[in-house]
Amino acid sequence: MPTEWALGAMREQVSGLNFYVIERSIFQRIIRLLRLFRWPSHVASRVLAAKDRAELLTLIQAFKPDAVWLESIYGGILASEVADAEDIPMVCRSHNIEHLYMRRQVAKATSLRDRLVWGLNLLHLHNFELATLRHATRFFDISIDDLRFWKDAGMNNGEWLPPMVDPIFAARLSSPREEEPNFDVGYLGNLFAPNNVDGVMWLLEEVIGRLRAVRPTLRIFIAGSRPVEKIIAAAHKHGVCLIMDPDDVVPILRDARVLVNPVFSGSGVNVKSVEMLFSPSQLVSTTQGLTGLPAEVTRHFRCADTPEDFSTQVLEALDAPDNDFTADRDAAREKFSSSRAEQLVRSMREYIKQHEKSGACA
Template sequence: MSKVARSSGSRALVVCQEPPWPTSHGARVDIWNRYDGLVREGWSVGLICWRDGAQTQADADAGFNGVFEQVWVLDKPKTPAARLARLARLSYLPSLAAALYPPQDKMVALVAQVRAFAPDLLVADSVHMADFTRRLARTLDIPVVVRSHNVEHDYMAIQYRLAGSWRSRLSIAAARLHLKTFEIQALKTADHVLEISKDALPFWKNLGVERIDWVPTFVPSLERVQLEPLPWAERRYDAVYLGNLWSPNNVAAVRWIVDEVMPHVRKVTPEYVMLIAGSNPSPEFQTYLAEAENVEWIANPEDAAAIRAQGRVLVNPILEGSGLNTKSVEMLFFDSPLVMTPFAADGMDADSQACFHLTAEPERFAALMTDLAKAQFVVDQARTEARARFGQGGAGRLSTILRDVVADKQHMFQ
């Protein structure tokens, strides 16, 4: 087996299941911030991803300029031969992992191009990319790092239970096939695992995943922006929720705050207005939001920061899920009190959790929403320190871990 040419130890190639541009929802924002932060720590980063919609290579090159040194946007193969190959992979892979493989001729060309890029390690940015990334890493004889966003098989079980349509349940059922076994094996065989949730570390270690670190979501872009807070009286909404409006657990969270919490809010403050904003609500959910009392809503907002800046209180009513909630991290960078369920703070360290007002009791949640909307919020030391942890400092820690992985692998070659 020939080895890829070694660089200075600061070149990473990332494999994602979708392009992180445009940053139109939380997962893409998460990816973009992670590797933008890594580049600012001195790394050169390349990207392999699969085309999303009509996005072209030119679109990708323009959108990724300044972060990714080189980008490969692959098409999801749809030929009869590719479909048969995917069916064969479904005998041992979950559907998302089985779908994202280029045909053999394109794979050969891709390997040659990646070899010229000369990465020091490969990063599978989700567990679903682990099999493809591991095979590519073996060809190049370089280490592979897997990013674990949560205990994925538990998360998908929750999404399956909450799914509202048979079509959604069928899609999630296919994604769950072989997932638990696949996920455990992917993490155990990786050279290193980057786990998003602090709470998940003991779970994985008990299953024999030894080379693992807590690397939570970080958002250095928000840290750099330093938005000027709007005066309290000029903020348009008493409360703001921002998150995707299509995943089953987010839809359930919004229904809970509208149906269970807002009636208590109206009793105390009849004129209270909450904004619900997010991506891709179904027609049925749009109708539900339009009929909700004391609620305004915006689908697919272009500027998430501007939306959050208009809220006196920011809320995250998520009731189920796993991992670390990206919304909760982003909310730390706005000068508003933060009211959330305890589930929304899962996966964080205790010092960061102290920045949130936590309750899953509807009447108490409503009381916090109304009381905290009355007076201007002042950023305290706990919020300042949390911002440092989830800003560029998080990228610095990731950089140190990846450099150690490369150094350990190179030491084995000596």
């Protein structure tokens, strides 16, 4: 259920807002199980009830939209139906190569429940993802590497649209430090997704000991939401400060001289790395943590994939001057401003105008 703050913020920006909560009654669970014969579980749970669907279509017809924006593929059933019914373009935002991402999450899951939850979403996912992106007039991919993957698969209707960082958030995060950070090394990310858990455990079990062998007094934190029990235990074992469910991530990201991203699996763009770029800290990541980002961005990170190399890069980062950033880090940050989205919106407007004149928008 969206918070009142979130609903209020959205209502300030839109003419009308309708949201539908995914129901979890026994009846709805049975319906979703039956839908698994056709769709992945995340798609099946987002198919509207007939009454809700009819009411929403009526509102959409009265609104007369110029296009349909589909945020991720999982609402693709409704978005495709609206686009076809209204004869308007459908635009899709792609955050991952979903069928590869889900397959990796299943492989990393350690509990039967997680393997089942992620595994049910793999059903029909590859075919559904391909069909949805092909149906879209344009799809805007978060990752340069993922866009290349789809082009190699014959999909030529994609464009790159990197994640956008809120300008207020960016300004707070990137402002010069007035005080020395309390920690030497820090990590921030959710602490329950299988790929994050795997990376954090690698950091705790394989890297921290090597760092402390050289500098025993290093101050280290791990921060994030919903930490699983083994992360809690490992953080305690290695004397690492665990910050659970922080309300505001900005002061945390600014509170370490070196920020690290130890992730080893995933797809799309690792948003942690984008947020790290806006901090006044030195940056160290695995290769995977930088996947999908252009070279103008990745060169601001030290990169390593083995415990030995990773710890070496962290130690070198700790010895680097605190403010050795040049103006080109600001140039790299600019890639995640709203200017790229504005450019693509203008392009879509021209497309719609041209097709309205010709009498066909699909």
